[in-house]
Every structure is written in structure tokens, then in C-alpha cells.
Amino acid sequence: MIYLTRRAEFSAAHYYHNPELSPEENRRLFGKCNNPHGHGHNYTLEVTVVGEVDARTGMILDVKDLKAALEKEVLAAMDHRFLNKEVPVFAEKIPTTENLAVEIWRRLAPNLPAGRLYRVRLYETPDLYVDYYGD
Numbered sequence: 001m002i003y004l005t006r007r008a009e010f011s012a013a014h015y016y017h018n019p020e021l022s023p024e025e026n027r028r029l030f031g032k033c034n035n036p037h038g039h040g041h042n043y044t045l046e047v048t049v050v051g052e053v054d055a056r057t058g059m060i061l062d063v064k065d066l067k068a069a070l071e072k073e074v075l076a077a078m079d080h081r082f083l084n085k086e087v088p089v090f091a092e093k094i095p096t097t098e099n100l101a102v103e104i105w106r107r108l109a110p111n112l113p114a115g116r117l118y119r120v121r122l123y124e125t126p127d128l129y130v131d132y133y134g135d
């Protein structure tokens with residue numbers, strides 16, 4: 001099997017808030033991240049696909065398709081957005097790096113050949129990232 005990774009960067013704002021908790025609990029749990037005016041991150045996204053090399057093309061998939069799916073399904077929806085307010089799923093779900101990685105997977109998987117999406121790695125800072133493998 002061959003693993004191929006495409007990297008993309010995007011910037012977005014968010015804040016952390018759980019409406020089921022009191023304002024005090026939210027502040028205690030999320031600290032500065034609870035400020036409803038939000039704060040920004042420069043995210044780095046790495047999307048890895050897996051497959052066997054196609055003898056005809058020498059490739060595991062057409063990288064143009066991967067780039068197009070990334071741009072259409074992720075970057076167009078999330079780059080320079082206030083995630084809580086502009087990406088509907090994050091009106092309900094807290095837009096943590098974990099939940100963002102899951103949402104990115106959910107958006108990409110149906111737009112790539114079946115079974116090819118292997119990993120979504122999302123860096124919130126150069127020192128902090130999450131990996132999601134779709135389960």
C-alpha cells in the first residue's frame with residue numbers, strides 16, 4: 001500500500017462554549033477560549049489517502065481530485081470563517097481540533113474514491129495536532 005498526503009493551510013476563528021453548562025462552568029472549563037468574540041488559529045491540515053498503485057497511471061489516485069475535494073469541501077467552507085457562526089455543525093458542536101478533524105473527514109470521505117481516505121491530521125498550532133482515522 002502507498003500512502004499519499006496533501007497539506008493545506010487555513011485560518012479560522014472559534015470559541016468554546018457548552019450551552020448545557022453554566023457561564024461559570026464554561027469559564028472554568030474553557031478559560032480564555034470561552035470568550036464569545038472568538039480567537040483565530042492558522043490550521044495546517046494533512047489529508048492522507050491510501051491505495052495500491054494503478055499500473056496504468058502509476059498513481060493511487062488522481063491528486064487533482066484530492067485537491068479539488070479539499071478546496072471545495074473544506075477550505076471554501078472553513079477558511080477565514082468564524083466556525084461557530086458560519087459552519088452550521090459548529091452551532092451545536094464545540095469546534096475543537098478534535099471535532100474539526102471529524103467534520104473534515106465527514107466532508108471529504110464521500111468525495112473521494114471509496115475506502116481511500118486514511119487519515120485526517122489537523123494541527124491547531126505547530127506543536128499540537130490530532131489524528132482521525134474515521135472511527
Ligand code: NI
Nearest residue numbers: 014033039041
Ligand atoms: Ni482556539
